[in-house]
Amino acid sequence: MAWIYLLIAAAFEVVFALSTNATEGFTRLWPSLLTVVTATGGVFFLSLALKTLDVGVGYTIWTGLGSLGALSLGAVIYDEGFGLGKVVSFLAIVGGVISLKLTDRPAPPSADSPAPTPPDTTGTAGTAGAPVAH
Amino acid sequence: MAWTYLFIAAVFEVAFALSTNATKGFTRLWPSITAVATTIVSVYFLSLSLKTLDVSVGYTIWTGLGSLGTVTFGALIYKERITMAKVISFMAIIGGVVGLKLSAGV
Numbered sequence: 001m002a003w004i005y006l007l008i009a010a011a012f013e014v015v016f017a018l019s020t021n022a023t024e025g026f027t028r029l030w031p032s033l034l035t036v037v038t039a040t041g042g043v044f045f046l047s048l049a050l051k052t053l054d055v056g057v058g059y060t061i062w063t064g065l066g067s068l069g070a071l072s073l074g075a076v077i078y079d080e081g082f083g084l085g086k087v088v089s090f091l092a093i094v095g096g097v098i099s100l101k102l103t104d105r106p107a108p109p110s111a112d113s114p115a116p117t118p119p120d121t122t123g124t125a126g127t128a129g130a131p132v133a134h
Numbered sequence: 135m136a137w138t139y140l141f142i143a144a145v146f147e148v149a150f151a152l153s154t155n156a157t158k159g160f161t162r163l164w165p166s167i168t169a170v171a172t173t174i175v176s177v178y179f180l181s182l183s184l185k186t187l188d189v190s191v192g193y194t195i196w197t198g199l200g201s202l203g204t205v206t207f208g209a210l211i212y213k214e215r216i217t218m219a220k221v222i223s224f225m226a227i228i229g230g231v232v233g234l235k236l237s238a239g240v
Binding site: 085 | 170205
């Protein structure tokens with residue numbers, strides 16, 4: 001559930017990033033209001049995610065996905081297109097998020113594990129403490 | 135001056151992330167007040183710096199420094215484990231954000 005909250009928080013962050021750009025130092029009313037509302041929603045869902053996720057992981061993914069979404073939407077809205085640099089960067093962020101998701105998993109009970117761990121038959125175990133024949 | 139504003143914004147961003155972590159879903163009063171106050175100050179100083187800095191540069195440095203600081207102080211204060219897999223993932227995400235902004239600015 002924490003990861004769902006984190007994705008919702010990132011979606012708010014996307015709108016927040018786009019509207020912040022339009023506030024011009026908070027001198028324009030409607031972009032400023034939208035910025036405050038989306039920032040509040042983003043931070044609230046981030047705090048729910050951080051109940052179980054590490055703050056380093058949660059914050060980095062939150063801003064990473066936020067940037068990815070904002071830049072992607074910006075590219076669509078302003079018809080900028082996707083060059084090689086953007087595609088590589090896009091994949092780096094998504095890859096980083098997925099690997100954090102995978103390494104975050106705190107060793108679940110392996111109900112789906114197809115095969116039990118085979119016994120150690122390599123013959124190397126225990127040699128360090130084994131008596132040496134003369 | 136814009137760079138000073140940006141650095142101040144990044145410092146408050148780290149304080150915001152760390153205090154948000156302590157709010158437990160905004161159920162605790164003082165961390166919640168700190169989180170709200172620091173994010174307002176952070177965004178305000180960011181907007182000041184963006185008056186002269188390009189948004190692609192400003193926003194990237196803001197969140198990049200925010201991530202580095204949050205990961206570092208998260209490990210120091212909340213004893214979060216930093217593994218090699220995590221470091222590589224963080225570098226991929228932060229590097230990806232920088233790359234996105236660079237290729238967007240061209």
